[in-house]
Amino acid sequence: MENRTEAERWVKAELYLPRDYLPPLLDDKQFYYVEAIGAQVADEQGKTRGTVRYIQMGTAYDFFIVENEANETFWIPAPFVKRINRTTLPFTLEVEGPDGIWDPSLAKGKP
Numbered sequence: 001m002e003n004r005t006e007a008e009r010w011v012k013a014e015l016y017l018p019r020d021y022l023p024p025l026l027d028d029k030q031f032y033y034v035e036a037i038g039a040q041v042a043d044e045q046g047k048t049r050g051t052v053r054y055i056q057m058g059t060a061y062d063f064f065i066v067e068n069e070a071n072e073t074f075w076i077p078a079p080f081v082k083r084i085n086r087t088t089l090p091f092t093l094e095v096e097g098p099d100g101i102w103d104p105s106l107a108k109g110k111p
Contacts, residue, residue, distance in 0.1 A: 031084040039091040041066045049102055050074065052093065072104035
């Protein structure tokens, strides 16, 4: 591209990258964010807590925004997402967090 006007044509363009272009992951503790969107979320006891709707980028860490069937929203900090289970469809993210992480009132203050 020669100038800004030419580059502006690409604003909000969608990019498709075949999965096999991405580097392989080492284990189930690594995953691509695109795998997490729509994944079920389970706590350390295996109880399903909701579905990942989107991931909010943050300055210190990112947040996985999880919604359940009761329309409750949970902001789960990325360090508490421990692994992904790819043997289920949809995939399942396993979360290990402190007491209170599943309190929907915490999302009202949104970090």
